[in-house]
Amino acid sequence: MPSREQLKQVIKIQSEIAKLGLDLGRVMQHVVEQTLSLVTAEGAVIELAEDGQMVYRAAAGIAEPHMGLRLDMSTSLSGQCVRTGEILHCVDCLTDDRVDKAACARMNLRSMIVLPLTFQDTTVGVLKAMSINVNNFSDDDVEAIGMLCDLVAASMYYSVKYDIEKLVHRATHDSLTGLANRSLFMDNLRNCHQNKSLGYNSLGLLMLDLDGLKQVNDVLGHQAGDAMILEFSKRLKGATRSTDTVARIGGDEFAVLLTPFGERDQLGTFTARIHAALTEPLSFQSHSLSIQASIGGAELPADGTDFLQLLDIADQRMYADKRRRKGDQLH
Template identity: 55%
Template sequence: MPPSTDQLMQVIRIQTEIARLGLGLGDIMGFVVEQVLSLISADGAAVELAEGDEMVYRATAGIAKEQIGLRLKIDGSLSGLCVRSGEILNCPDSEADPRVDRAACRLVGLRSMLVMPLQHKGVTVGVLKAMAAQPNRFSSAGVVLLGMLSEVIAAAMYNSVRYDIDELFHQATHDSMTGLANRALFMDRLRSTVLQSERDNRPIGVLIIDMDGLKQINDTHGHRVGDAVIIEFANRIREGTRSSDTVARLGGDEFGVLLTAVEQPRDVDTAVQRIDSEIQARFAFEDKEYELRGSIGSAISTVDGLEIEQLLEVADQRMYAAKRQRSASLQVCA
C-alpha cells in the first residue's frame, strides 16, 4: 500500500517547518525523530551515527527517548549491518532475527524496526530507525515515508557540513544556538564517565540547571531577547566550570554539567557556588538590563548512586527544590 495523501502532506509540512526554523543538524535530527512517531505510527525512533566501531544514538524519541547516547557495536547490530551494506533493512521480530543486538532491543523495548541508511557525500554514516513494541508493525508505505525523512536529514548533513566527518560529528553533538554539548553528547559522556568512575572508585558530580524567568522575558521582550539571554546564560555556566567538565544545553532553558575532577562531595558544592556566582550578574542587551537567575540541583555518585537515571533524577529533584525555595523567598520579600 502506498503512502496516503495525508502522510505525504505531513512530510511536506516537516520539510517546510525545517526550512522556516533554519535548524542546525543536531536540532533537525531531533525534530525528525519526533515526527516519525506520528507519520508511520512508530512507538520510537532514533538517529544513530557510526563512530569508530560503534553506533551511537544521537537523537531519540518515544520508547527510545531515555537511551540517547547508547552505544552498540557495528558488528552484531542491525544498524551496523545497514551502515555496512547501505541497504534498507526491516526486522519483523527482534526475538527471531539473528542480525540484531537482542539485548539492546530489549533495553529499548522494541520488537520490530525499520532501519534506513543516512548518507553523507556518498558514504553511509548512520541510520534513521523506526521502532515498534509489537512484531510486524511496519508496512511498505512506512519504508517509503521513512526514506523521505532520511533524505531530509541527509540534505541537512550536506547543507550544514561542508568539510569532513569531524565537522559532521560536531554538528550532530552540539547545540547550534549556544555551541554547548547537546543532550546526546552529555548522555554519552555521562554513561562512559559513570563506568570509569566505577572502575576507578572516584566520584563524579552531575548538575541540572534551570534558567528562571525565561518565559517572562520571551513574553515581555520577544524571543530575540530571549535567545540572547539563553546564549549569555550558557556562556556564564561555561565560565564557571573547568575545561575537564562537560557543559550541555539539554533543551529549552535546561542545562547540565558533568563534573569529573571531583575528590570529595564538597567539591560539587563549590562548583555550584561558583556557577551560581557567575550567573547572577545583570545582563545588558540593547540598552536594557535583565536579571539572570538559575536554579541548580546536584548529585554525586558516591552519595546518590551510580545509576545514570538515579543521578539525573536526584539532581533534577534538588533543582526543583531550589526553585521552590527561591520562589518562596521572593514572595516573603514582596
C-alpha cells in the same frame, strides 16, 4: 505508497524543520519524535557511525532513555545498514541473527526498520523505527520514513556543507552556544558511569534552568533572549572546569557533568561558584537583564548508582529550588 495522512505529516515536518535552521541536533531530535506517530512506532533513533560504533545521537519513545548508547557496528543491524547502504527490515528480533539481541531485549523490541542516512554519497548513519510488536511495519511505512531520511540528509548538507568531518560535531553541539547538546551530554554521562577504567568511582550532576527567559523573549524579543542565553552559557562555562561537560539540553535548560568528582568535592561549592558568576546583570541595548538560574544536583553513589535516577533526582531538586526562589521573591 504512503497514505494521504502520512504525506501531509511529512510536509508538516518539512516545514517545522525549516524553522529549526542549521541546528542539526534539534533537527535530528525532531525527526525521531515525529517518526513515532508517522509509522505508529514505540521508539525511534538516529544513530551515527563513529569509530566502529553506532551511537544513539537522537532518540524518542522507548529509546529516549538510551540516548548515547553505543553498539558495535559489526554485530548490529544498524552497522550492516551503514556497510551496505541498504534498507533493512527486521520482522522479529527474537529470530533475526542480524540484530544485537541484548540491546533489543533491553527495550523489549520485536521488529524494526533501518534506513541509511547518506551524506556526500557516504552512509554516515541510520534512522531506525522500533516496535514492541512483531512485523509492525509495512512497505508504505518504509517509504514514508525514507522521506524523513531525505530531510535529515538535506539538513546535514546545509549544516556542514562539504566538510564531512564536522558532521558529528554539528550533531552533538548546540548551534547557538557551541555547548554540548543533550546527545553528547548523555553520551559522556553514560561513558563515565560505565567505564570504570576512567577511575570515576563517583560523579556529580547539576541541572540548571535559566530563570526569566520566557519573559525576556515576550517583552524584548528573541534577540534579547538569545543574548541572555549566550551570556549565561559563557558564565556557566567560566564557572566550571575544563574537565566538566557543560551542555544546553533544552531552550532554557542546561546541565553540567562534574568529572572528576572526588570525596572532597561538594555540589554546594560548584553551585555557589555558578551563582557568584551570575551576580552582575547583562546590559542589552538600554536594558539591564538579571541573569539567575535554579540549580539542582545529585551525585553518585550518595544519591544512587543508576545514572537515569541521578538525572531525575537532580531535576527534582532543581524544580524545588525554583519553587523556593519564587517563594522568597514573594516575601
